Amino acid sequence: MSFSAAERASPLLRASGLVAGYGPLQVLWDVDLEIGNAECVILLGPNGAGKTTLLKALLGLVALWRGRIEFRGQRLEGQRTDQRVRQGIAYMSEVGVFPNLSIEENLKLGGYYLPRREVQRRAQELYVMFPDLVQRRGVLAGSLSGGQRKMLSLAKAFMSGPRLLVMDEPSAGLSPRYVKEVIATLRQLHGAGLAMLIAEQNLGFLELAGRACILEGGRIRFAGDRTALEQDDILRRSYFGLQETPDAGRD
Amino acid sequence: MIAYTLLAGLLFGLYFSLVALGLNLVFGVMRLINLAHGDFLMLGAFLAYGLYSSAGVNPVYAIPAEIVAFVLVGVALYYAVVPRLLSSRDPEMLSFILLFGLSQIIEALAVIAFGNSQRAIPATVFGIRPVSLFGQTFPAAWVVSAVVSAAAILAVYFYLYRSRLGHATRAVMASRDEAASTGINVHRVSAIALGAGLALAAVAGAFSPFMLGSIEPDMGIGITTVSFAVIVIGSLGNPLGTVLGGLVYGLGLMLMETYFPSWADLLPYVLLILILLIRPSGLLGKRVRLA
Numbered sequence: 001m002s003f004s005a006a007e008r009a010s011p012l013l014r015a016s017g018l019v020a021g022y023g024p025l026q027v028l029w030d031v032d033l034e035i036g037n038a039e040c041v042i043l044l045g046p047n048g049a050g051k052t053t054l055l056k057a058l059l060g061l062v063a064l065w066r067g068r069i070e071f072r073g074q075r076l077e078g079q080r081t082d083q084r085v086r087q088g089i090a091y092m093s094e095v096g097v098f099p100n101l102s103i104e105e106n107l108k109l110g111g112y113y114l115p116r117r118e119v120q121r122r123a124q125e126l127y128v129m130f131p132d133l134v135q136r137r138g139v140l141a142g143s144l145s146g147g148q149r150k151m152l153s154l155a156k157a158f159m160s161g162p163r164l165l166v167m168d169e170p171s172a173g174l175s176p177r178y179v180k181e182v183i184a185t186l187r188q189l190h191g192a193g194l195a196m197l198i199a200e201q202n203l204g205f206l207e208l209a210g211r212a213c214i215l216e217g218g219r220i221r222f223a224g225d226r227t228a229l230e231q232d233d234i235l236r237r238s239y240f241g242l243q244e245t246p247d248a249g250r251d
Numbered sequence: 252m253i254a255y256t257l258l259a260g261l262l263f264g265l266y267f268s269l270v271a272l273g274l275n276l277v278f279g280v281m282r283l284i285n286l287a288h289g290d291f292l293m294l295g296a297f298l299a300y301g302l303y304s305s306a307g308v309n310p311v312y313a314i315p316a317e318i319v320a321f322v323l324v325g326v327a328l329y330y331a332v333v334p335r336l337l338s339s340r341d342p343e344m345l346s347f348i349l350l351f352g353l354s355q356i357i358e359a360l361a362v363i364a365f366g367n368s369q370r371a372i373p374a375t376v377f378g379i380r381p382v383s384l385f386g387q388t389f390p391a392a393w394v395v396s397a398v399v400s401a402a403a404i405l406a407v408y409f410y411l412y413r414s415r416l417g418h419a420t421r422a423v424m425a426s427r428d429e430a431a432s433t434g435i436n437v438h439r440v441s442a443i444a445l446g447a448g449l450a451l452a453a454v455a456g457a458f459s460p461f462m463l464g465s466i467e468p469d470m471g472i473g474i475t476t477v478s479f480a481v482i483v484i485g486s487l488g489n490p491l492g493t494v495l496g497g498l499v500y501g502l503g504l505m506l507m508e509t510y511f512p513s514w515a516d517l518l519p520y521v522l523l524i525l526i527l528l529i530r531p532s533g534l535l536g537k538r539v540r541l542a
Contacts, residue, residue: 061428081431091432098425105418112434160434
């Protein structure tokens, strides 16, 4: 991936003063977030901290009460979700696939707004990258195992050729073996210049990240280099102490 | 006798599939029951009647006009109402009130515009010779209606399963949020689906004079009820499940009219209660539905 001089100078995504919630319930309180080109940022925080809400607010799936979001120099607040996606943000939700569609249909929908020939070409590339999916391309995504479903949702998100991949708990519901596989795949994508924002509770994903943010009670409690996080005593105890190994209990 | 009843049941079954197909398509995409479905069918019937009485247009040739007119109506109705409806606090309840009101308004306006008298298109537009099927003879109008219905069902199949737009439509059926974050313009896809749903109702309306009796402005509510029964029997939210529901209903109707004619009007309600007791997710449903 190549970047223009302006893109190298300014961050890929800059969100400031985000306030959002559901109905009368405020979830995010003045959240700031920056992601540089080809940077991987991990978003940590306990359940209910507002991680999913933050991701959804960036995508426009949750209405923003206040704040501004800039992506590649463009303001995103007034745009619909699909318009934001077309600007180069791919979103991988916890569900991630359409269970009533086949693997191939899911994958091709990932490139819904690309020209038909481009979709074919990229689908072939992704089948090479995700060989498990090729033989079963006619199978309904709903019949896949959790791990295969995650791989499909990753392939589907990557289909559009995004600049930023936003992921909500990619480890959810996966066995440790599959978590390792997902991490390996993400490292490969990151190595190719893809920026990432990963909301996670599984600390195995920390190795991918250059920077980490901790969200608690809808506020950013820490934002900085991963090494700074690892050296911070209090944070280390509250995050690393509790979860040293990949979370296998939820599989 | 029984062979005639069963074959007639299949012809009517195909037709009732078409009658209900649009309702199920709209429910699948928008998760709301279009209570004005039958009224749009009525409007489609009056459009066909108008084209026939003023210019002698055969209902089969009226189909393109029906499709164009009602796709436009559906798309306009979608953008006028649905986005605001879906962002309201209680879209389900609000949609019931709104669509019930729309149904009443359409009916009232139709009474003003067309009067309360019954209209008909003579079945002789399809010729006076009956058609012979497997040794039984049927009015040509029944066979034409069934053939048109089968063609419309096939068209819906190709739309949903063989086109890019159809894949996006099924994606929206699975989850609006997931579809939007895949880059699909959910509003555009839904607006087209509502247009297609109304167009299907209107095409069914063009053949209603031959299959449902005379055309009148207050025919809508009864048709909405029958359509609802058909899609619940098949599978709510699964458009092609409608075909199974339609066939069950058509066969049931013909059997009732042959053997218990005075009870035939009760059929939709009886079938609805039976299916809800025995298999609440519909004959093709996999699990109890959530919506």
